[in-house]
Amino acid sequence: MIQELTKTQFTVLADNLDNPKGLCFSPDGNLYVTEAGIGGNGISIPAASGQGNLHYGTTGAVTKIEIGSQNSKPQRVITGLPSVAFADGTGAAGPHSIKFDSNGLAYVLLGYAANPEFRHVLGNTELGKIVKVDFNTNSWSSIADIADYELLNNPDGNDIVSNPLAFIIDEEETLQNLLIADAGGNDILSVSTEGSDLKAKAVLPQQVLTNPIFPGSGALNFDKGHTPPPGAYSDARPSQIKIAPVPTSIVKGLDKAYYISTFTGFPFPEGEAKIYRIDADGQITVFADGFTQLIDLAFDAEGNLYALQHMNQSGWKGKIEGSLIKIAPDGTRTTLLSGEGLEAPAGLVIGSDNAFYLINRGGRPGVGQVIRIEIKH
Template identity: 70%
Template sequence: MELKQLTITSFTVLADGLDNPKGLSFGPDDNLYITEAGTGGNGASIPSPSGQGDLYYGTSGAIVKIENGTVKRILTGLASVAFPDGTGAAGPHDIKFDATGKPYVLLGYAANPALRDTALGHTDLGKIITPDFNTNSWTTVADIANYELTHNPDGSEVVSNPLALLIDRDEIVVVDAGANDLVSVGTDGSHLQAIAVIPQQVLTNPIFPGSNSQNFDRGHVPPPSAYRGATPSQLAIQSVPTSVAKGPDGAYYVTTFTGFPFPEGEAKIYRVDAERQLTVYADGFTQLIDLAFDGQGNLYVLQHMNSSGWKGKPEGSLIKIGHDGSRTTVLSGDGLELPSALTIGPDNALYLINRGGVPGKGQVIRIENPSSVV
């Protein structure tokens, strides 16, 4: 299938200097809300699942609002863990609003849930909360990380990292990248359950990082000692689901990042129908991180990186999948680096988080005026 190319005449930076921004959504007031995962802190620590050091706890997570061109933190003090340099952060990962305008915020965790309460004490990591922006307070709706601890739907290593959510009438649907599943819970916190497990995939003759590889994400990449000399002809890896959107057909569509060694061209988009049957909707991508449908039924998908992360090339891509299955690259590189989320605004423009995993350098950008150069 021919992959058409688009060139973007411009994009506008709406916010800069953010700390590990992960998710964004328009509120009922048509203003843009962004979650900052923060930079951890100087508190207690937990070991990273990658084996590359400890993640330190703090309350540097926040919610940012862009209103009339003004960028302001409107909720602060949210839980965050990160390496001492602020990388590898988990904290506020996503925000969505229900039909009444009530906000829901998803906090990540990226570690073994058994360590959360014992090592860090009371924390909202791995939970859904609903905030009150007027009082800088919040209440807990559901504990996604504890569900992984008590149920472990995929039967593999117990790790939870809730990454994205959507509101579907009176239900919240959550993607847990650590648990490799899709769970749902009522907006009142009831009926927390798994609705799909994203299966492992088997790589044939996988390519491993070489001696010149870049250690691009210590939070999720094992140390070189874990794969030095590895030459298996087949390797089972986790799919690592990253985001979910509801399609015009009523099904859920789920992007996957793929686990280490992050093979190029192996990331998939899964479709979960009303009977919870899982099928592959589209494949051939690399390190997918988010997706969104427009009003015409076109699907936009975001590649966090266009090549295996350990190659040290931060360029990402935004790709449009037409309702006829055609694929068009909207933007690739040209300033798009390590994007982490996208949404479509009330003005039908595309809004993206750029440099989403970089403390102090995260951006929100608006893509404008694409023109075709087939």
């Protein structure tokens, strides 16, 4: 059953962000957003998408938004984090996600979006790692190397690519564990907050796509990450292909299971993104399907799950409208917002005021936003 709501209130809390990716409230109630940056003028490495080279720089950042303060402005509280991006600033990988533990310590997950074998040419970089950050000294220390785990183990057995995108801190375990979604490796990794016992917790399955729809030569180049690689315009197009799941977020439900959203790989078929559930025994099942390019998930206190679609259509169509969808415990789906200013959203968190805080215009340099949305029934 699908319902729709029509009335919303929309407030911009931060603007002009560089490729914002992740949101999180701190224990004191302020909102933090990771900016993946715009790369830089440093050494370049080939992108996993085949669309060219990613250029290295230190333009990644973490920005703080004081909630409830009328006069304060968003402030970058960590700067100089590593970043890679195409020359135009799109396709960026850098600070992707931030979380706070119960002691108020902050952890930041850094993406990579390439083959880890090439990372050494960038020098001693934290790309592809999870780090602990210190806002007082603008410094960070490495906890675990996610990209190196992909290089050495390649759990899904396919192309060696790592792009850690999202994580949670699970403090109900005997040890505080970080659960990490590697969008490039197509797996979920687990590691303690001290960096020990890094391992693959789950590998998400590829799916077979029959009669896939490929873009024509006129596909819009909104983002090189969404347009096809050079060989995609061949005359002989397959009637059946395997596509990667591309996990984009992980949350823990009231049932103690983990829920993972998927973006899907090229050609980003509409209606094929899924939400997987991983139970305590590690069994993977499809919890919900029929979505397009899912980018984030969030639970509320009543057990409702909210799914954020980065785009409602295949990315190469250039239509950047996204959607926020509610999934009730009984399975009822309600589209809370579709379009109406929601453009390529990239992150979602629910505040203590029950409002939705989202990254809008994510994955774009200089125009990213953090917005607050109230849904009126």
